[in-house]
Amino acid sequence: xxxxxxxxxxxxxxxxxxxxxxxxxxxxxxxxxxxxxxxxxxxxxxxxxxxxxxxxxxxxxxxxxxxxxxxxxxxxxxxxxxxxxxxxxxxxxxxxxxxxxxxxxxxxxxxxxxxxxxxxxxxxxxxxxxxxxxxxxxxxxxxxxxxxxxxxxxx
Numbered sequence: 001x002x003x004x005x006x007x008x009x010x011x012x013x014x015x016x017x018x019x020x021x022x023x024x025x026x027x028x029x030x031x032x033x034x035x036x037x038x039x040x041x042x043x044x045x046x047x048x049x050x051x052x053x054x055x056x057x058x059x060x061x062x063x064x065x066x067x068x069x070x071x072x073x074x075x076x077x078x079x080x081x082x083x084x085x086x087x088x089x090x091x092x093x094x095x096x097x098x099x100x101x102x103x104x105x106x107x108x109x110x111x112x113x114x115x116x117x118x119x120x121x122x123x124x125x126x127x128x129x130x131x132x133x134x135x136x137x138x139x140x141x142x143x144x145x146x147x148x149x150x151x152x153x154x155x
Contacts, residue, residue, distance in 0.1 A: 042143040049075075049136040051098050051128060062140050065110055065118055082108045082120075097126040097136055104138075119143050 038044065045059040055072050063071045067081045075094055079087050086108040093104050103125040110118040124138020 042141050045140050045142075047124075047138055047140060051126070051136060052133045061142065065112065065120070065142060067110075067112070081110050081112075083111060094136075097124070098128070099132055101126050101128045101134070 043061050045062045047056060047058050047062055049056040054074055056074065056078060058066065058068070058071050058073065060071065063069075063073075065081075066073075066078055068077050075091070079091060082090060086106075090106050090108065093106055096102065097104050103123075105121070105123045107119065107121045110120050112118050119142070121141040121143070122138055123141070124136055126134060126136045128134035
C-alpha cells in the first residue's frame with residue numbers, strides 16, 4: 001500500500017479494564033475469516049512500546065504511514081500525524097495505559113502527504129509490573145479499498 005485513501009473515520013477512544021477473553025471460539029458460531037480475506041480489505045501490523053524508555057517499535061507499513069523514517073520512535077512522532085482533534089484523547093489513553101495494566105482501542109485518521117487521509121484503528125494492551133514498567137503491545141489496522149474499486153465508486 002503506497003498511498004493513503006481519503007475517508008472519514010468516526011473516532012473511538014476506549015480504555016477498558018481487562019475484558020473477559022472469549023470463552024471459546026465457537027461462542028460466536030463457526031464463522032472464520034482467514035488472514036488472506038482480511039488483508040483484502042486492510043493491512044495489519046504489530047507494534048510495541050517500552051514504558052521505561054518510551055521507545056515505540058513499528059513495522060515498515062506503520063512507520064511509512066506515520067511519516068517516520070525509522071521504525072523506532074516516540075509517542076510524539078506518532079501523535080503528530082493524527083488529526084489534531086484526536087491527539088489529546090489518544091495522549092490521555094497512553095497516559096492511562098502506562099499507569100495500569102489495561103486494554104485500549106482508538107481510531108483516527110492519519111494525515112498523509114499530499115493532503116490524503118488514511119483511517120487507522122489501534123487495539124492494544126499494557127502489561128506492567130508494580131512499578132508501572134513493562135510493555136505496551138498492539139496492532140494497527142489500516143483499512144483500504146483497492147484502487148480499482150475506488151475507480152468503480154467514482155464513475
